[in-house]
Amino acid sequence: MPINDPTTATPSEIDEELARLGVERAKAHNALDGLRTRIERLVGWNMTEEAVALRPRLEQARQSISECDEAARPLDAEFERRGGWTRAWLVLNTGGHVHRTMACRTCFPSTQFGWLTQLSGHDESEIVEQAGEAACTECYPSAPVEFRNQPSRIKTPEQLARDKEKVERAMAKAAKAITAPDGSPxxxxxxxxxxxxxxxxxxxxxxxxxxxxxxxxxxxxxxxxxxxxxxxxxxxxxxxxxxxxxxxxxxxxxxxxxxxxxxxxxxx
Ligand SMILES: [Zn+2]
Known part of the structure; x- marks a missing residue:
């Protein structure tokens, strides 16, 4: 959700919005790349008219990208103004680790990350405790051994949203349901x-x-x-x-x- 006043927003709220803008921007960027390739090809085939017809969509994609950048700027500035805060990312594959930065040297440019915005601004000790065995040893070298031996309790914001929906559905169903006082049918x-x-x-x-x-x-x-x-x-x-x-x-x-x-x- 767009943030009116970044100075009163929580780190999680700001990062959630930045993550959303990042997804929007990536979509527009993909569209832009695809359109550029098509236009080049059409020009190569001397189909200038068809190429020109694609220009409005090209402009639209460019516009979306600059709008995302524009919206992200005050949020990035707020991050800087507060001297930054903790952030965590989860690598999206089976057994993926939790990292404090996407620039971690154990990762690759092609690594897919999920931004754990719900943990933004949380104590690193809390992040490490939740991550358990999934905490990256490079990013969190000081994580205590007792945490490292525990299974990860980390969920992506998408998983958390699905869990919440499931609970809400179950509650709505329970509200409509009737059983005997002992819970049996x-x-x-x-x-x-x-x-x-x-x-x-x-x-x-x-x-x-x-x-x-x-x-x-x-x-x-x-x-x-x-x-x-x-x-x-x-x-x-x-x-x-x-x-x-x-x-x-x-x-x-x-x-x-x-x-x-x-x-x-x-x-x-
Ligand atoms: Zn790492």
């Missing part, structure tokens, strides 16, 4: 297994309305069925109360209008 006698709170509430209303209907028809004839419907409603009520940490009375009052509505619509 909520089984009912007449309606089978109920998985969502939406279904639970609808079923509760239906069970009580139906029990009322059968009671009116003939208590003697439907005794067992009525009991089963009432039991199901009670199971659901207990489950909802456990899920929300509310009393059954409270929930019963809340759902009473739904039961009445169901009764009026379906059975009266």
């Amino acid at each position: 909520l089984h009912t006698k007449r309606y089978g297994q109920i998985d969502t709170e939406f279904t639970a509430r609808r079923t509760y209303a239906d069970a009580l309305a139906h029990a009322r209907h059968l009671t009116r028809a003939s208590i003697a004839h439907h005794r067992d069925t009525i009991a089963a419907y009432r039991e199901d409603a009670q199971l659901i009520l207990t489950a909802l109360a456990a899920k929300h940490g509310r009393t059954e009375d409270d929930l019963r009052d809340e759902m009473a209008p739904k039961v009445e509505g169901r009764w009026q619509r379906e059975y009266k």
Whole structure:
């Protein structure tokens, strides 16, 4: 996200934006290279008109590059103004190491790095601890042996974002779900297994309305069925109360209008 005032931004925020601008810039640069090659080829074939037609796209790519540079300048300046801060990069291959600089002499110009912007400005001891066995010995020569013997806990910002999404999805699912108070599936006698709170509430209303209907028809004839419907409603009520940490009375009052509505619509 663009940063309005670099002086109040955290190192991670600044580096995250610099990383984003870096990706944008690299894309535009690739596009520029590709267009240049095509234009040269077209000119070689005397297809001047086609070559000229590509010029606006060439200009556009150049424009993007200079916009990225422009946006990065105040952020780089802020890094300098603060006397720099710690940064860390992860080499993107299996067993890739964590480095304090992409200029590390154990790496190559072709090495692919992931910028660990979430660690920018963090104590080097913390970075080394998280990196464990993945800490580059050249970049972090003083990393304690006890850290070096531990597996790496480093994740790229992309992995962290995916993890966060997964947690959010699981939480959204849990918010909609219903189980028995002990966490096992909520089984009912007449309606089978109920998985969502939406279904639970609808079923509760239906069970009580139906029990009322059968009671009116003939208590003697439907005794067992009525009991089963009432039991199901009670199971659901207990489950909802456990899920929300509310009393059954409270929930019963809340759902009473739904039961009445169901009764009026379906059975009266
Ligand atoms: Zn290194």
